Each structure stands twice: as C-alpha cells, then as structure tokens.
Amino acid sequence: MNAIEVNDLSKRFDSFQLKKVNFTLPKGSIMGFIGENGAGKTTTIKLMLNQLWVDSGSIQIFGLDHKVDEKKIKNDIGVVLDEGYFYENIKPRQISKIMEKIYTQWDAPLFYDYLNRFRLPTDKLIKDFSRGMKMKLSIATALSHHPKLLMLDEATSGLDPVVRSEILDLFLEFIQDEDHSILFSSHITSDLEKVADYITFLHEGGIIFSESKDELLHDYGLLLCGGEDYKTVDKGDIIGHRESRFGHEILVKNKERLKQKYKGLIIDSISIEEIMLFYVKGEEFK
Amino acid sequence: MIGLLYKDFYTLRQYGKTMLFMLVLFAVISAGLDNPATFFEGFIILMSMIMTITSFSYDALAKWDRYALSMPLTRKEIVAEKYLLSIILCFAAAILSFLISTVVLQFAPVEGFGMTAHLYATTTIICAALFFIGILLPLIFQFGVEKSRVFLIAIFAAPTAAVITLDKMGLSMPSEAALFSFVKLLPFGILLFYLLSYLISVRIYSSKEI
Structure with a gap:
C-alpha cells in the first residue's frame, strides 16, 4: 500500500501555478521533496493537509481521501513545519498536556523520552530555546502520537550539521517500522542523499522527476x-x-x-x- | 477542542498576572466613584474581552493556524474553541468582579443600588461584552487580528455615538421599569446573537485558505 498518492494535482494562484503534480510514496520509505524556494513544495504540502483547496486532481493518504477522512488521516500524521508552532511562552511539559487532549494516541512517556534523548529541558519556556532545540522539540512533538507518516517542511534548514545528523538518525530509526513513511522537503540535498529512498523534484510548479534515488544516481x-x-x-x-x-x-x-x-x-x-x-x-x- | 483551551490558558497565563494587577488597581480607582461596582465590573469584563483578542495575537505571532490545521482538529472546533474561551473568560471576570464589588458594597453601600440592581447591572455588562465580542470574532476570522483592532475602536465608538445622538435629539431615557424588562430579555437575545455570530465565523473560517 502507498502512504501518499498524488494524482494530477493542480492549483492556480495569481503569480504561481502548480501543474498536474503526480507522485507516489510507498509505505516504508522516505521521499525527499526537492526544488528551489518557490518551486511549489510548501504549496503541495499545504494541499495535502487541506490548508489550501485543490483546484483539480486527487490526494490519497493511507489510501483515504485527504478531504473526506481528514481527521482520521491527521491523527496518524506527524507534521513539522519551518514556521508554525507553539507560542514561545509555553513549556514542553505543557505541550504534552495539550497534545494529550488533541491526539487520541498521545504517548507522554515517549515524548519525555525524546526530550531526554535530545537533552531538552521539560520546564523551560520555548523562547529560551535555540533554533536547533526548537526544531528538535517540534520533531519530538510530531513523533509522540505514534504517527505512521511524518511530513517535514524544510525542517532541517538553518540547523548545524551535528543537529541535522542527529535528526537524520532519528528518521532512519523511525523508518525501521515497515508501516512508517516520511515525506521530507528540503533544499539541503546532501541530507536527502543520505536518507531518502525516492526523490521528487519540483521546478516552477511542475514535477521534473519522481524516482528512486539509487536509480537516479545510477541513471x-x-x-x-x-x-x-x-x-x-x-x-x-x-x-x-x-x-x-x-x-x-x-x-x-x-x-x-x-x-x-x-x-x-x-x-x-x-x-x-x-x-x-x-x-x-x-x-x-x- | 479541550486541548486548544489548554493551549490558550497556558499562553494567556502571563497575561493573567497583569489582569490581577489591574484588578487591584481598578478597585482602588473606582473606590472614589459614586457607584464603584458598575465601573469596576465594566472594566474587568472589558479586560477579559481583550484577553480573548490577545489569544488571537499570540496565535498569529506563532503562526499557529497552520500548525493547528495539521492536527486532527476541524475548522469548526477551532472556531468553537475561541467562542468558548471568550465566554469562559467573560464569566470568570464577571463572577470575580461581582464578588469583589459585593464585598465592597457591604462596607460602602450605594443608595438605591441593592442586590437586585447589582445583578441587573452585571447581567447588562456581560451581555454588552458578549455583544461586542460577537461582532468582533467574525471580523477577526475574516481579516486577521491586526486589522481587527481598528474595528474594536469602531465597535465601541458606534454605540456611544448613538446614545449621544439620541440624547441630543431630545429623547428621554426610558423608565426604570422598561429598562428592567429589557434587561430580562437581553440574555436570550444575546444568546441568539452569539450563536449567529458563531455560525458566521465557522462559515468564514471554513472557506479560508491558510
């Protein structure tokens, strides 16, 4: 089964257009989503999350329609955005309390495990965190409700190589479970080269290719x-x-x-x- | 939705401390007035309305909307939570300020302002606050919180201007009995108005691209 299936997805804005985007992310794999800024990566992710409306085409996640089964799908997705998170006057401990009420499968002990592993304090305000710490916290949050699909929008951009490699290791660990998949948008292609199984390349709103990484590098x-x-x-x-x-x-x-x-x-x-x-x-x- | 309420209360906690300070400050200021109760309560409840608006500002600062809409939350729930938040804040402020002013009135009674009149006055203030926020919330969902601050001023200025104009036109104030029967009906009217406002907000937010 496929984690994500996008067919002929189109969306028109005044100054930009997403043109008949097609790609498939098979279960159990990592897809790197590449392209320059403004190529349409974030737009595609927003469409998948039903934050923007689809003009034409279809999106299926876990084999379900992204609109009809939105709530069900979102309960099984962990999302990390480059912007958009908690207000900084909040502490990780409180995040756990909030998420417990939002996700049916929120696992507080697991969340604290991740905090521990990333050496993040539980009782400090987020505003005192560095950018790397904030990103690790976002990822810990995204992973603690046992998602089946992790969606990351430019999550490793602006982080130093040590933090990035720590995060990449975590992804590889997450993907050990055959039911898990990752969609990972980034313009740091070296990160993707390390972990991705598939590469989808967007340019000016259209797909240039969406292929297995090994084949790409071989071809x-x-x-x-x-x-x-x-x-x-x-x-x-x-x-x-x-x-x-x-x-x-x-x-x-x-x-x-x-x-x-x-x-x-x-x-x-x-x-x-x-x-x-x-x-x-x-x-x-x- | 409960999770969202938690989130707003956690983020507003800092603000709550300022509120407590204001509570003391206005208790002192209003002590010198003819009828300290209504002024004090009016102000505290107004502050609670501003807290609701502040929660939107915090959301905007954190770009919270996009994050919230990646969670298993419907747009309806996100709207409903803000309405619930405003009601909770409004009633919390009303009960707190009512209790304080009741105690104060025990020591410094105001002539002709017994318990009944006090209750009527408080009800009216709550209804007025909910009326204002009921107008404001759909505007915030439509235009965002920053632009809506301008509306806030307009919303408060309009009724005041209306009362002054009516007064200039020589209309006398209605009798006390008429006012009391109006106040009795007021909560039902406000309830309907609030429901309508909620439905409009859901409509606005559901068609919005984030």
Whole structure:
C-alpha cells in the first residue's frame, strides 16, 4: 500500500501555478521533496493537509481521501513545519498536556523520552530555546502520537550539521517500522542523499522527476568534453548543458548506455544537487 | 477542542498576572466613584474581552493556524474553541468582579443600588461584552487580528455615538421599569446573537485558505 498518492494535482494562484503534480510514496520509505524556494513544495504540502483547496486532481493518504477522512488521516500524521508552532511562552511539559487532549494516541512517556534523548529541558519556556532545540522539540512533538507518516517542511534548514545528523538518525530509526513513511522537503540535498529512498523534484510548479534515488544516481551522469567532442554528441542525449573555461559539461541520462556510445568521452557520476542545478540553471533541457 | 483551551490558558497565563494587577488597581480607582461596582465590573469584563483578542495575537505571532490545521482538529472546533474561551473568560471576570464589588458594597453601600440592581447591572455588562465580542470574532476570522483592532475602536465608538445622538435629539431615557424588562430579555437575545455570530465565523473560517 502507498502512504501518499498524488494524482494530477493542480492549483492556480495569481503569480504561481502548480501543474498536474503526480507522485507516489510507498509505505516504508522516505521521499525527499526537492526544488528551489518557490518551486511549489510548501504549496503541495499545504494541499495535502487541506490548508489550501485543490483546484483539480486527487490526494490519497493511507489510501483515504485527504478531504473526506481528514481527521482520521491527521491523527496518524506527524507534521513539522519551518514556521508554525507553539507560542514561545509555553513549556514542553505543557505541550504534552495539550497534545494529550488533541491526539487520541498521545504517548507522554515517549515524548519525555525524546526530550531526554535530545537533552531538552521539560520546564523551560520555548523562547529560551535555540533554533536547533526548537526544531528538535517540534520533531519530538510530531513523533509522540505514534504517527505512521511524518511530513517535514524544510525542517532541517538553518540547523548545524551535528543537529541535522542527529535528526537524520532519528528518521532512519523511525523508518525501521515497515508501516512508517516520511515525506521530507528540503533544499539541503546532501541530507536527502543520505536518507531518502525516492526523490521528487519540483521546478516552477511542475514535477521534473519522481524516482528512486539509487536509480537516479545510477541513471544520470555528467559527460565532460571539449568543444570539438561536444559537436559529436547527439542533441537528443543532452538533458542539460553548461559551458565553462575547461570545456563542456553535459547532463545525460542512461549513463551506462552512453558510456558504450561515446567510448572516448568521460561520463562521471553526479550528485542530486548538481542534477537539480542543471535543471534550474542549465541553458537547455528537454 | 479541550486541548486548544489548554493551549490558550497556558499562553494567556502571563497575561493573567497583569489582569490581577489591574484588578487591584481598578478597585482602588473606582473606590472614589459614586457607584464603584458598575465601573469596576465594566472594566474587568472589558479586560477579559481583550484577553480573548490577545489569544488571537499570540496565535498569529506563532503562526499557529497552520500548525493547528495539521492536527486532527476541524475548522469548526477551532472556531468553537475561541467562542468558548471568550465566554469562559467573560464569566470568570464577571463572577470575580461581582464578588469583589459585593464585598465592597457591604462596607460602602450605594443608595438605591441593592442586590437586585447589582445583578441587573452585571447581567447588562456581560451581555454588552458578549455583544461586542460577537461582532468582533467574525471580523477577526475574516481579516486577521491586526486589522481587527481598528474595528474594536469602531465597535465601541458606534454605540456611544448613538446614545449621544439620541440624547441630543431630545429623547428621554426610558423608565426604570422598561429598562428592567429589557434587561430580562437581553440574555436570550444575546444568546441568539452569539450563536449567529458563531455560525458566521465557522462559515468564514471554513472557506479560508491558510
């Protein structure tokens, strides 16, 4: 079964449009949601949470309609937002008291376990917390009602590498349960490269690709060549192109096949960040 | 919904301390007036209304709406909680200030202002407060709390202006008996008005994109 199924999702604003977005997050996996700021990641998440209204298309979470079964779905989702949390004049202990009344499955001992693990005080006002501590608290809160799906909107942005790696470890732990899934939007692609099973890339409101990470890294490559060789490369093989002092860099797909085709040329592996940059900033792509 | 009430009470707790200070301050100020009870109660209940509005400000500061709408809470519940909060705050303030002024009246009685008149006066103040907040809440749900502060002034200015205008036009104040029968009907009218206001707010908030 799939944790999330998004079909032909569209939403129009005055200055921005989400165009027929499709992706599927299978149960038991982590999906990284990438794209530059304003690509439509937050809009998509808001639509899934029924905070914005869908113009057309459908969203199913745990196989249920996101609107009809909203309350049921939300009881099983943990959400971490980059903005939007408790007012800062509140203490973690009080958060537990509040959540106990909101989530049917709130687990206070588990919440205190997380606080302990993250070395967060239970009786201090949130306003005295650092950004990293606040984020850890948000994540502890999101995990303490035994959610099946964790949705994170830019949750690790602005955190130092130590805190980020602590959080990523927690995600990997959470995903050990086959029933659990994570949708994780971020523009820190290195984090996603570490933990994600699938990568969905949004650009200007449309999906560029939504594929398994391993296949992506296996499939895409960077062809390096000089000006003369560049002319011999089939235009159909070029997905993105960048010219520098040292020659031409070409984003290609089907790396292994092309290695056979262009025997004299070098085809390197490429990181997700570079793939993203090629699409966003490249001169040409199809 | 109970969780939301907890949340508002926790966040307003800081504010509650200021309220207690005001309570003492206004008890002292009103002691010098002809009828300390109505002034004191009026002010305390007004403060409770402002507390409701403050809870919206805190929500806006924390961008709470988006977070709340990721939880298993319906939009109806979110609206209902604010109405319940305003009623709880209003009655808590009314009972507290009524008790204090009753004690004060024991020591410094005001002529012609017995227990019955005191109860009528308190009821009227509660109804007036709920009337104002009933107008204000849908406006806050529609326009947000910051813009609604302007309405707050308008809402208070309008009835005052109306009374002054009527007075200038030479209309005499109604008789005491007429006033008393009006006060008896008032709570029912306010109850209906409040319900209507709630339904309007639910409608507004349910169609809102966050």
